[in-house]
Amino acid sequence: MSALSILIPAALFLGLLGLVGFFWALKNRQFDDLDGAAERILLDDD
Amino acid sequence: MNAITPTVTPYVIELPEDVRRLNLMVASVHCAGCIRKIEGALHKTPGVINARVNLSTRRLVVDWHAPENNASRLVQLVSDLGFPATPYDPEMLSGANAREESRLLKSMAVAGFAAANVMLLSIAVWAGYDGGMGDATRGLFHWISAMIALPVVVYSGMPFFKSALIALKGRSLNMDVPISLAVILASGMSLHQTIQGAQHTYFDASVTLLFFLLVGRYLDRRARSKARSAAEQLVTLTATSATIVNGDGSMQTLAVSQVEKGMTVLVAAGDRIPVDGQILSGESDVDASLVTGESLPANVAPQTLVYAGTLNLSQPLTITVKACGDGTLLAEIVRLMEAAEQGRAKYVQIADRVAAIYAPAVHILSAATFIGWMMFTNAGWEASLMAAIAVLIITCPCALGLAVPAVQVVATGRLLQHGVLLKSSHGLERLSNVDTVVFDKTGTLTTAELHLTNGEDISDDVLALAAALAQHSNHPLSRAITKTWGQRPCPDVSNISETPGFGLEATQNGKNVRLGKADWCGVDLDGIPAPFASAVIWLAHEGSEPLQLIFQDTLRNDALETINALRASGMDVIMLSGDRESTVSQMAQALGIDHYAAEQLPAHKVHFVEDLAKAGRHVLMVGDGINDAPALAAGHVSMSPASAADISQNAADLVFQGNSLASIPASIRTARMAHGLVKQNFALAFLYNAIAVPLAMAGLATPLFAAVAMSSSSIVVTLNALRLRLTKWSISS
Known part of the structure; x- marks a missing residue:
């Protein structure tokens, strides 16, 4: 039982971390230009 | 690029600290090289703070310091690089859509998070049925599930609740009504069960249901918005301008919307005619293919009526405006089109046709379960209500909600790929x-391109001579001749002149050469059989017999x-x-x-x-x-x-x-094939219901059963849709 008091918060925390990460990426427009990112990798200056 | 200059200012957005922003559509960007060319040039321009090309949407955002530069100059710069740019208003174009799409994506992410965590807890509870999980532990797990699931249902379920409300207000039922009802009732009942310390809750079912449905809805929306943004580009690229000749002979560029009846418009050779009007002066050939559908240009002279959207080919024209904007033949065609479109708006999609039968059926079954339990058992109203809600959850169209979007997404992607x-x-x-x-x-x-059909009957020398004349003209027939002749050298000719509507004239070694209509070349058509052709012109070389050149539209x-x-x-x-x-x-x-x-x-x-x-x-x-x-x-x-x-x-x-x-x-x-798959998917969803509903009505549907049935039916439906990818893209079966 006592393991649960650590594991459940840990599971929830990790899940939330992923969710927050996703929202961060969304807010920072990481998904706006998927094709552009793939092509930009070929540019060596900038 | 006059087309853009007068209308660029309204699109400039003012940001703090004198920074200005302009959103541009640049339809022709397609690779890393284009990105570098545009961004590189802009970054070197004085005043530009930031320039970013979005390759997915083919759009460009430029921020600059207002005193150091201006919008027209930046647009000109991008256009001069070979990328025609059109300003647009991001709010008007896709603001609402983009916001809705991002709302769906967020809802989906939140539902996904909740589904994963609630499922984690639920699996423990299911495993504990036989393993002897204590009541206190189960209670704790149910409470944690409730705390995760309830806020998520409110947040992620909103798109469905809103749509269901709209449908109900319009006194109709759509798929979202049973979805909303099932999600709300399942969550409410589960909360009640949790408070009572009962064995079964359906939090997992309601959040996974939301998650699966949101996946379907997001994919569907994304596929469509991609196609729509391409269409939007087409619309905005139609903006044009007109060159007005004032009474004192001075010229001025105006947006087409500002042109008024009675004004005089100058149309340069190669420009599209912006208004309906009557020719005041000038003689030219006009390509009316956009209006009449025919590729051969018509000869026009003073007094001839010309229409907006047609292309002036050979000589500048001045036109008195007879109609503009809503009054043009073009606008008339648009009205015809809009009237015709109304019939199409009446079309009811298969998903809505199914929902129209399905939603009431679900509600009746659920009500019947409640009444049946009340009448024929002595389980009491609480247990009866639980059975009724179980029916709603089980029938809840998870697979039905995915049946159409899954196929639609796969099919749209496949079409786009080709x-x-x-x-x-x-x-x-x-x-x-x-x-x-x-x-x-x-x-x-x-292809609406003309090609020479009797090229074999004509000697290379003659064809070369024709090409020598033709290369000085923009007429489609001239272009067809130069295309046939290709890059091979042409003989020298001098004194070339073009008479619009008749043909070309030149001198070679002191002899007169003419290329054009029969009467221009002095040919008497009497007694000569008319060949099957889209067009015939003649080449007359002084001292030899005139030859005919026959053209045909290319299949x-x-x-x-x-x-x-x-x-x-x-x-x-x-x-x-x-x-x-x-x-x-x-x-x-x-x-x-x-x-x-x-x-x-x-x-x-x-x-x-x-x-x-x-x-x-x-x-x-x-x-x-x-x-x-x-x-x-x-x-x-x-x-x-x-x-x-x-x-x-x-x-x-x-x-x-x-x-x-x-x-x-x-x-x-x-x-x-897609339609076949949609029907199969509906059949699969109904088959699943045919098995699950009687069990639910009998009160045998446990949360575990609901979760397994729901996930498996969704997966089956999605996999079935993916079968479309396996078939070959070909002209015949």
């Missing part, structure tokens, strides 16, 4: 039951193959054209089309298509010209090539790229 853009949401569904295909001739079955390479494939799959093929009877019948014969109509005006075409529809046919209209646009809108479904007039591409449900017509039968095949 250069076919699906523009309307139910275009695919309508394409699947097409039984008649109506083709426009010029520009659709043919697309796979026109015959396409028509045969369509016929083989049981479709009736019809050709409609604005061209002369003789040309059309000859072409019909060559293609093996028995059913055709010539000399059709835009209104005739609409009536023709509408009559077919009245006779119970499902017509696929394929056309490219502005004259086809109303007929495109009137068709059950419509396609146009990417080379079509903007307005026609707008009216069409699907736009296909490239020179091949093979996309048409291939798209129909894809649509039919």
